Amino acid sequence: MPKFRELGAPKCRDSLNTTTPDQNSLIAKRYSIQQRLGRGSFGTVYLVRDTKAAFGEHLKVLKEIPVGGLNPNETVQATQEAQLLSQLHHPAILKFYTSFLERDAFCIITEYCEDRDLDCKLEELRVAGQSLSEKQVTEWLIQLLLGVHYMHQRRILHRDLKAKNIFLKRNIVKIGDFGVSCLLMGSCDLATTFTGTPYYMSPEALSHRGYDSKSDIWSLGCILYEMCCLEHAFEGHNFLSVVMKIVEGSSPCLPDTYSRELNSIMQSMLEKDPLSRISAADALRTKFIEENMQSIKHKFSGLTLRDRCSGGNTAQILRAVRKVHLQTLRERSEVQKMTPRERMRLRKLQAADEEARKLKLVAEEKYQENRLRVQEFRSRNFQKVSVDVLNEREENTACQIQQVTAQRNTPTEHPGPMGDQLCTSESLGHDIPEDPQSAEAYYYEERFESCSEEEEEEEEGEEAPEEPVPSDTFHQTFGQDSDLEAMIKHMKNVLEGDSSGAASVAPERSEPLTAAQGTRGINCTMVKSRIQRMRESVCQRLGGETFQKVYDYLKQARDRSESEGHIREALSRLVDRPSDCFEVDQLLYYEELLQDSQNTTCFDKAQAGAGLTEQSGS
Numbered sequence: 001m002p003k004f005r006e007l008g009a010p011k012c013r014d015s016l017n018t019t020t021p022d023q024n025s026l027i028a029k030r031y032s033i034q035q036r037l038g039r040g041s042f043g044t045v046y047l048v049r050d051t052k053a054a055f056g057e058h059l060k061v062l063k064e065i066p067v068g069g070l071n072p073n074e075t076v077q078a079t080q081e082a083q084l085l086s087q088l089h090h091p092a093i094l095k096f097y098t099s100f101l102e103r104d105a106f107c108i109i110t111e112y113c114e115d116r117d118l119d120c121k122l123e124e125l126r127v128a129g130q131s132l133s134e135k136q137v138t139e140w141l142i143q144l145l146l147g148v149h150y151m152h153q154r155r156i157l158h159r160d161l162k163a164k165n166i167f168l169k170r171n172i173v174k175i176g177d178f179g180v181s182c183l184l185m186g187s188c189d190l191a192t193t194f195t196g197t198p199y200y201m202s203p204e205a206l207s208h209r210g211y212d213s214k215s216d217i218w219s220l221g222c223i224l225y226e227m228c229c230l231e232h233a234f235e236g237h238n239f240l241s242v243v244m245k246i247v248e249g250s251s252p253c254l255p256d257t258y259s260r261e262l263n264s265i266m267q268s269m270l271e272k273d274p275l276s277r278i279s280a281a282d283a284l285r286t287k288f289i290e291e292n293m294q295s296i297k298h299k300f301s302g303l304t305l306r307d308r309c310s311g312g313n314t315a316q317i318l319r320a321v322r323k324v325h326l327q328t329l330r331e332r333s334e335v336q337k338m339t340p341r342e343r344m345r346l347r348k349l350q351a352a353d354e355e356a357r358k359l360k361l362v363a364e365e366k367y368q369e370n371r372l373r374v375q376e377f378r379s380r381n382f383q384k385v386s387v388d389v390l391n392e393r394e395e396n397t398a399c400q401i402q403q404v405t406a407q408r409n410t411p412t413e414h415p416g417p418m419g420d421q422l423c424t425s426e427s428l429g430h431d432i433p434e435d436p437q438s439a440e441a442y443y444y445e446e447r448f449e450s451c452s453e454e455e456e457e458e459e460e461g462e463e464a465p466e467e468p469v470p471s472d473t474f475h476q477t478f479g480q481d482s483d484l485e486a487m488i489k490h491m492k493n494v495l496e497g498d499s500s501g502a503a504s505v506a507p508e509r510s511e512p513l514t515a516a517q518g519t520r521g522i523n524c525t526m527v528k529s530r531i532q533r534m535r536e537s538v539c540q541r542l543g544g545e546t547f548q549k550v551y552d553y554l555k556q557a558r559d560r561s562e563s564e565g566h567i568r569e570a571l572s573r574l575v576d577r578p579s580d581c582f583e584v585d586q587l588l589y590y591e592e593l594l595q596d597s598q599n600t601t602c603f604d605k606a607q608a609g610a611g612l613t614e615q616s617g618s
């Protein structure tokens with residue numbers, strides 16, 4: 001049952017922008033639910049509109065996770081860890097904005113990826129009888145490696161990497177839920193056990209020999225295979241046969257349509273022994289990946305240039321349309337009511353506006369010219385020139401334009417829209433905080449609270465409430481780097497051997513995130529709710545009665561250690577497709593593990609109690 005009410009489910013961006021929710025229905029005083037995106041093993045996922053977001057970031061995703069009896073300590077720790085996650089920024093990592101507790105649910109707000117997840121994409125290809133080119137696979141693999149490398153450097157493990165957790169946004173892949181499983185489960189061991197999807201789980205995780213960064217790499221190897229072959233790297237009729245294949249079977253090879261080099265990378269990711277398995281850092285240093293990274297970097301540089309140009313045009317058109325609209329309003333209603341003196345003042349104002357408009361065009365042309373020059377310069381000299389130097393040039397260029405503008409505006413004593421815009425954008429570019437939340441708050445202060453009276457009047461004059469007209473060009477250019485630019489920076493750092501990931505803005509952690517989490521007790525509520533959800537989902541699929549029959553049979557069969565062949569035969573008498581019982585098998589496995597972990601916890605508690613008694617006695 002969804003706890004949050006949808007405010008309607010408009011499908012397109014335009015209609016979402018016109019939604020004006022009642023303040024009381026806002027979640028955490030800022031999010032309005034637009035649409036339910038789906039339901040995962042932890043909770044329900046909604047598309048929300050953030051009423052306080054910066055331009056272009058209105059659509060976000062809210063994951064609502066029922067926490068039941070989460071105790072206050074666990075809640076505080078989960079919130080603190082979520083705070084850490086929100087400080088991480090990488091174009092290949094789904095942006096984790098914030099988290100909060102609302103109506104007995106732990107809510108996580110993340111970036112929205114309109115192109116859905118990789119699992120959906122691969123399914124579409126499968127159905128259409130198509131496949132991904134090696135170029136595309138390699139491009140996504142590089143992005144994934146960069147994202148995983150960034151998180152591993154900060155000692156954060158994913159623990160549940162799978163095609164469903166990888167999202168697509170304008171052909172950039174974004175890994176979702178990094179660090180989230182641990183955050184929710186309270187215990188990292190438990191997180192691995194209960195969140196890992198068997199198809200992607202490493203041999204060491206399945207045989208309870210621990211989970212480390214190499215286990216994430218195994219999952220990435222499985223995803224690489226899936227991108228090429230559109231099927232799981234390790235398939236089986238039931239849960240246990242998949243487990244056996246992963247632990248004991250040989251790793252698969254890519255078909256001949258893919259290069260030996262790509263296959264070789266995949267083989268090194270699917271090494272059974274984690275010690276022999278390649279790390280993300282080493283994979284990024286292989287010749288094959290380095291060469292591909294170079295060419296992707298050049299392609300991306302070209303793309304950012306084109307985006308800028310088209311973005312600039314759109315912004316100019318939007319601003320021009322808005323001006324015309326305002327002028328019409330003034331002419332229609334206000335002018336008629338004015339005294340001659342006021343009319344004269346208006347004429348002067350219009351002349352000043354006209355002047356400002358001309359100046360604005362000149363400045364924008366100049367600005368674009370400079371941007372193009374900088375970009376050309378950048379792509380020609382990428383190897384030699386550091387991004388910092390280029391940024392300095394950009395800032396200087398902007399400063400020059402700003403100075404020219406200020407000078408030209410002074411005589412009219414009417415700064416006009418151009419001056420304002422450049423000032424605002426300029427300051428946005430300089431001091432924008434790196435933490436997205438602070439950045440958002442900052443952006444708002446800059447854009448709205450610094451609004452001049454004149455601008456406010458203009459807003460009032462408009463008929464319908466409107467989103468503030470964006471200064472796209474400037475926001476994109478001086479504001480936070482676009483995904484492509486950020487990706488270029490990360491590639492550049494890796495290629496230049498900057499192992500610290502200098503493009504990163506988040507602190508590197510000396511202590512693993514998992515260390516803090518390890519001290520927490522097991523969040524049994526969360527585990528139980530995960531099991532309950534799984535039970536509901538299988539029940540729905542098989543039907544209640546069949547589910548119960550399959551469940552009872554499998555429980556007894558596992559106790560009697562019946563052979564897989566025998567189990568399959570028995571299952572085929574109960575259901576049309578025995579593979580549909582895969583999750584029942586997994587459910588039984590989870591229930592057993594939960595029982596074991598609860599026994600262990602009770603045992604540990606009893607021992608701790610005994611220890612205390614002994615100590616106090618001695």
Ligand SMILES: Nc1ncnc2c1ncn2[C@@H]1O[C@H](COP(=O)(O)OP(=O)(O)OP(=O)(O)O)[C@@H](O)[C@H]1O
Pocket residue numbers: 037038039040041042043044045061063094110111112113114116117164165167176
């Ligand atoms: N940031 C996002 N942008 C777009 N769609 C999303 C986003 N996050 C989740 N979704 C969609 O919402 C649905 C549920 O996602 P969720 O991650 O909760 O579950 P899942 O990945 O299907 O399963 P699990 O919880 O086991 O990982 C999926 O269809 C997913 O594609």
